[in-house]
Amino acid sequence: MTKTLFKSFIFLLLTSFSLKAQVKIQGQIVDSVSKAAIPFATIGVKNRIIGTVADSTGRFQLSISPDSIGPGNPVIVSCVGYKSAEIGVQRLKDGHQLIALAIANTYLGQVAVKPLKFKVKTFGRTGSSAFMSTKMISEHNHTSDELGKEIGTVIGIDKNCRLTAFNMHVIFNHFDNVKFRLNIYSVKNGLADTLLIKDNILLDVGHVRQKWIHVDLTKYQIYLEGYKEVAVAIQWLKSTAGNNPQKSFNIAAVPALGHHILFRDKSQSTWLKVGGNLSMNFTADVYKD
Secondary structure, three states: OOHHHHHHHHHHHHHHHHHHHOEEEEEEEEEOOOOOEOOOOEEEEOOOOOEEEOOOOOEEEEEEOHHHOOOOOOEEEEOOOEOOEEEOHHHHHOOOEEEEEOEOOOOOOOOOOOOOEEEEEEEEOOOOOOOOOOEEEEOOOOOOOOOOOEEEEEEEOOOEEEEEEEEEEEEEEOOOEEEEEEEEEEEEOOEEEEEOOOOOEEEEEEOOEEEEEEEEOHHHOEEEEOOOEEEEEEEEEEEEOOOOOOOEEEEOEEOOOOOEEEEEOOOOOOOEEEEOEEOEEEEEEEEEO
């Protein structure tokens, strides 16, 4: 056997072994009371860059290597407005599972029913120039499972306000459509920490170039009291590739001292940050007694 053929044989053998070693876990996520499907819930292995997002019917499947996880790395199933559930990998190996999530009692302050003076303010970056790359999605063949990836930033706010709109400037979107979830977190040590909202805020971005994307938040009644800053992030849930050979999505950003771009690859992986200022901002009603 020639050296070239031998190397090819070893490569095929290792590839075959790797494929056999993969374990496919699958199931459907439903509401614990109504049994209705929970769309776009996230599935992630704790402290690992492993995970995916359920589809619009709550169904998911994920292939993982047994060597990549241990007893301290359960699968976490979560969705905005619901309590997270820890599922042992062994249970998921046993075939299709029905996973029920209970509604969470997430509390946000309510605007008092009394005359209040307020003024409209904008928090965050309003510029649309871009001097650095913030490519969030990039698939060469649109087959890799990058679902659940998040990118965002920390935005300083006033201590008593109601968020009325979210805006971000997209440099380009080469996909026909990308569905995102908007997540708003408290901040700890400069990183996103606890989710502050109780509603699944979804937004679709079509094939655009150099455009501000506006999300009306008034119906969600997001009233924040006592926070000096929050972290906002968009999470990739689903995309339609289209015919463009370039598969990428990019938000405007610039280098800036004291500002950071936050990102994580999966719902249970560690948040990371790099220097920079994303073109993301909130419009808010700021209240004063």
